[in-house]
Amino acid sequence: MGFFDKIKQSLTKTKQQFVERLEEVVKQADEPARRSRPVDVETIEALEEALISADVGVSATARIVDAVRARKAGGASLRDLVKEEIRAILRGASTLPGNGHTPHVVMLVGVNGTGKTTTVGKLARLIKESGKVPIICAADTFRAAAVEQLEVWAKRAGVDFIRARAGADPAAVVFDAIAAGKARDRDVVLIDTAGRLHTRVNLMTELDKIRRVAAREVDGAPHEVLLVLDATVGQNGLAQAREFMSVAGVNGIVLTKLDGTAKGGIAVAIANDLKLPIRYVGVGEAIDDLIPFSPDEYVDALFEEKW
Numbered sequence: 001m002g003f004f005d006k007i008k009q010s011l012t013k014t015k016q017q018f019v020e021r022l023e024e025v026v027k028q029a030d031e032p033a034r035r036s037r038p039v040d041v042e043t044i045e046a047l048e049e050a051l052i053s054a055d056v057g058v059s060a061t062a063r064i065v066d067a068v069r070a071r072k073a074g075g076a077s078l079r080d081l082v083k084e085e086i087r088a089i090l091r092g093a094s095t096l097p098g099n100g101h102t103p104h105v106v107m108l109v110g111v112n113g114t115g116k117t118t119t120v121g122k123l124a125r126l127i128k129e130s131g132k133v134p135i136i137c138a139a140d141t142f143r144a145a146a147v148e149q150l151e152v153w154a155k156r157a158g159v160d161f162i163r164a165r166a167g168a169d170p171a172a173v174v175f176d177a178i179a180a181g182k183a184r185d186r187d188v189v190l191i192d193t194a195g196r197l198h199t200r201v202n203l204m205t206e207l208d209k210i211r212r213v214a215a216r217e218v219d220g221a222p223h224e225v226l227l228v229l230d231a232t233v234g235q236n237g238l239a240q241a242r243e244f245m246s247v248a249g250v251n252g253i254v255l256t257k258l259d260g261t262a263k264g265g266i267a268v269a270i271a272n273d274l275k276l277p278i279r280y281v282g283v284g285e286a287i288d289d290l291i292p293f294s295p296d297e298y299v300d301a302l303f304e305e306k307w
Helices: 003-010 012-029 041-053 058-069 078-092 116-129 144-157 170-183 201-217 236-248 266-274 295-303
Strands: 104-109 134-138 160-162 188-192 224-230 252-256 278-282 290-292
Touching: 003 012, 003 290, 003 295, 012 041, 012 078, 012 295, 041 058, 041 078, 058 078, 058 266, 078 266, 078 295, 104 116, 104 201, 104 236, 116 134, 116 144, 116 188, 116 252, 116 278, 116 290, 134 144, 134 170, 144 160, 160 170, 170 188, 170 201, 201 236, 224 236, 224 278, 236 266, 252 266, 266 278
Parallel strands: 104 188, 104 224, 134 160, 134 188, 224 252, 252 278
Antiparallel strands: 278 290
């Protein structure tokens, strides 16, 4: 299954929740006789309800509704206006990080239960398939089970794996992994950190220490700090993201479990409210079920008429 087909399949529940309701809203609004009149209040309210129900968020919903209100007589269809405004929001946050340093250091952070450890393994596989050679660092030294799980994923991906004894200083493991990455001429160091609540100050401070160690060993590291968010938590993920942005320097999002939610509109809320690019999306449990996020493919899959 190709990337477009995977993103399309993962958005099935969201499409049922949002787009099918949207089609009901725009059916009458886009009739030729009504194109010459301003969009009525009932249509606006129904559109707002459809957007909010898909977790697009209040701010992004307001932006989309403003674009609809501004429709000129005889202009674009309501459906196309909504589609293109969502595309513009996602494109506005889709800047990619620079890649001028070797090894390129990527740190993954997030709360427990988001699928962070499995995401590291899937990302290693994806990077390897792109022609680069990654190395995985198990900086979650609190849970032995997490390290063992990550080692299994590293073997599946066929990449090097650096670990330390249970209870070791996570920053020391990161130091060892970067040193190994340099010695072995690896392109990317993937750092799996322990899951932590954004409200735990001591654990968030630990992330800062890891960042400082990485920066000391490679100029500009960590070059990417990816927050792994569970798409099923919807708007609650925005609060998590804001805290991790302020403490851990998050500059990108991995959105997991997109296939398990009808609230896939959270991708729009993230881009609009946080101005953070969504770098990857998880669309299943297999090792190849992590795909690079494309604003255009997301929108085209969401609004595709024939499934």
